[in-house]
Amino acid sequence: MIRIVTDSNAQVPDELRHRYGIEVVPLTVVVDGVEHAEGEDLDADAFYARFANGKPDVSTSQPSPGRFAAAYAALAAAGATQILSIHIGSTVSGTLNSARIAAQGSPVPVRLVDTGTASFGIACCVWEAAAAVAAGASIEDAAVIAESVGATVGNVFVVGALDLARAGGRLAAGVDAEADVDAIPVLSLVAGVIRVVGKSHDVDEAAEVMTAYARAWGDGLRCAVGIADAGAAPLWQALESRLAAAPEVKEVVRYRVGPSVGVHTGPGTAGAFFYPAR
Numbered sequence: 001m002i003r004i005v006t007d008s009n010a011q012v013p014d015e016l017r018h019r020y021g022i023e024v025v026p027l028t029v030v031v032d033g034v035e036h037a038e039g040e041d042l043d044a045d046a047f048y049a050r051f052a053n054g055k056p057d058v059s060t061s062q063p064s065p066g067r068f069a070a071a072y073a074a075l076a077a078a079g080a081t082q083i084l085s086i087h088i089g090s091t092v093s094g095t096l097n098s099a100r101i102a103a104q105g106s107p108v109p110v111r112l113v114d115t116g117t118a119s120f121g122i123a124c125c126v127w128e129a130a131a132a133v134a135a136g137a138s139i140e141d142a143a144v145i146a147e148s149v150g151a152t153v154g155n156v157f158v159v160g161a162l163d164l165a166r167a168g169g170r171l172a173a174g175v176d177a178e179a180d181v182d183a184i185p186v187l188s189l190v191a192g193v194i195r196v197v198g199k200s201h202d203v204d205e206a207a208e209v210m211t212a213y214a215r216a217w218g219d220g221l222r223c224a225v226g227i228a229d230a231g232a233a234p235l236w237q238a239l240e241s242r243l244a245a246a247p248e249v250k251e252v253v254r255y256r257v258g259p260s261v262g263v264h265t266g267p268g269t270a271g272a273f274f275y276p277a278r
Helices: 014-020 044-049 065-077 095-103 120-134 139-152 162-167 203-215 230-245 259-265
Strands: 002-007 023-025 028-031 034-037 058-061 082-087 110-114 154-158 184-190 193-200 221-227 249-256 270-276
Touching: 002 065, 002 095, 002 120, 014 120, 023 065, 028 259, 044 259, 058 259, 065 082, 065 095, 082 095, 082 120, 082 139, 095 110, 110 139, 120 139, 120 221, 120 270, 139 270, 154 203, 184 203, 193 203, 203 221, 203 230, 203 270, 221 230, 230 249, 230 270
Parallel strands: 002 023, 002 082, 082 110, 221 249
Antiparallel strands: 028 034, 028 058, 154 184, 154 270, 184 193, 221 270
8 A cells, every 4th residue: 555745835735635545744943932833733824823923033953863763653553654745845944854864764665756845735746646656657667757746836825924034045146136126026936946937016917927937837827826925816816717717727626835845935925836747
């Protein structure tokens, strides 16, 4: 029996997690010096509420190898004979390295996948791999599917707090120069670096720029639209309606931008992930 493990940065919705029996290992989110396990004792609502009275001091760290070891052991005890462990890109986080260390002592074989992406991009890889396993694919075939999705998934977003992204060291050189005071920069995470892919001056223009960026990815797209908090709802709704009407888009689903992503983007963030459906 093949079981799938991922990390909480994937933002996997509960419906998907329950459908395929996906095990999620939490990242650690630190808020004002207090450590929290994402999705266990800190959810999105509680995290963004901490910004109500000013910006808190926030950061993340990868799960310990012990966290992964415990997850692998529990799945093996429950009957798993193989584990497919799919994670945030190694250029973005040390999470995969923790999983690799734990895999060496796992009671059953663990196949690791570096998705090369982050946030719901990981969930896209997990989704396709899990569906393949459910249809009878081998662990190696499912791993190849996850890797191929990771190589083709794109993203576009507008953040509520550029200073958080800047503090995390992920803004490409020149972003400050490109973002004039009257423009909202439209961004994409490419190879672990946040780059400006367009500019806008209001919600509708931002939605148009983001939709055009996604549509250029090809035909038969699966899209996921995410929101941090209620402050981003107008952009979220505008983007979702445009993507749903685009001829290149096959399906649109929703997800929530959780704490381990919100640490770098802040409240008011909305965006989308997209890839050609199999």
